[in-house]
Amino acid sequence: MIxxxxxxxxxxxxxxxxxxxxxxxxxxSINALETGKFDPSLPLAFRIARLFGKGIEEIFDDGLGxxxxxAE
Amino acid sequence: MPEVTFREANKRYRRAxxxxxxxxxxAVFGGSYLLKQFETPPTWLSAIVALxxxxxxxxxxxxxxxxxxxxxxxxxxxxxxALAAGGMITAFISVVWGFLELxxxxxxxxxxxxxxxxxxxxxxxxxxxxxxxxxxxxx
Numbered sequence: 459m460i461x462x463x464x465x466x467x468x469x470x471x472x473x474x475x476x477x478x479x480x481x482x483x484x485x486x487s488i489n490a491l492e493t494g495k496f497d498p499s500l501p502l503a504f505r506i507a508r509l510f511g512k513g514i515e516e517i518f519d520d521g522l523g524x525x526x527x528x529a530e
Numbered sequence: 531m532p533e534v535t536f537r538e539a540n541k542r543y544r545r546a547x548x549x550x551x552x553x554x555x556x557a558v559f560g561g562s563y564l565l566k567q568f569e570t571p572p573t574w575l576s577a578i579v580a581l582x583x584x585x586x587x588x589x590x591x592x593x594x595x596x597x598x599x600x601x602x603x604x605x606x607x608x609x610x611x612a613l614a615a616g617g618m619i620t621a622f623i624s625v626v627w628g629f630l631e632l633x634x635x636x637x638x639x640x641x642x643x644x645x646x647x648x649x650x651x652x653x654x655x656x657x658x659x660x661x662x663x664x665x666x667x668x669x
Contacts, residue, residue: 482535487604496604 460519464492466510481505539600546593554586587645612659616652623647 467477467488474488481488481502490496498506498518507514534542561579565571571579598609624644630636 478536482537483602484536484605487536487602490604496607499603502603 459494459497460521461491461494461517463488463506463517466512466517467492477509480509534600536602536605539597539602542600543593543597547590550586550589550593553589554583557583557586608656608659612652612656615655615659616648619651619655620644620648 463477467474472480474485474492478485478488483502487496491498503514503518507517510517557579561583565576565579568575594609594613598606598613601609624639627636627639631638
């Protein structure tokens with residue numbers, strides 16, 4: 459899954475360690491999330507979204523947005 | 531599942547791991563010393579000493595289980611994959627060795643080795659899985 463975690467973190471001037479501490483996870487988790495090696499659970503995705511004051515879909519993109527448009 | 535952070539979970543693990551290993555060391559050296567006091571130690575005493583020596587290992591396994599439950603989801607996934615892979619590799623080695631034993635190709639394996647083989651394979655898979663296997667491992 460593609461995400462804008464790295465950009466959002468950079469905008470705030472946070473290190474991976476800062477973000478990891480804020481979310482209560484390991485720095486390796488943040489690295490794996492940013493590099494797309496690991497997809498977060500729904501509760502973690504909500505925590506991330508709330509921390510950045512954004513919606514989950516504004517941060518994470520599963521590349522299937524066209525399905526929503528097709529349904530509409 | 532208790533709500534603790536990755537850092538707190540690790541701290542809880544380390545705080546408990548060190549005393550358990552101290553008990554293990556005392557049990558191994560103390561037990562061996564005690565049994566050496568007898569020319570032929572009674573079986574019941576040997577059994578008690580052996581069980582006391584093994585008990586802290588059970589404690590370490592429980593601590594690993596607790597850490598796996600309390601740590602963050604990425605680490606948990608890595609940990610569970612490594613535990614499963616370690617178990618499967620150990621089982622496979624045991625089965626292969628068992629067949630070789632059946633046809634007298636190799637000597638009987640010392641059962642005591644199963645534990646170290648598991649911990650070694652688990653550790654290796656955990657390290658390799660987290661680094662070089664990358665996305666394929668963690669997805």
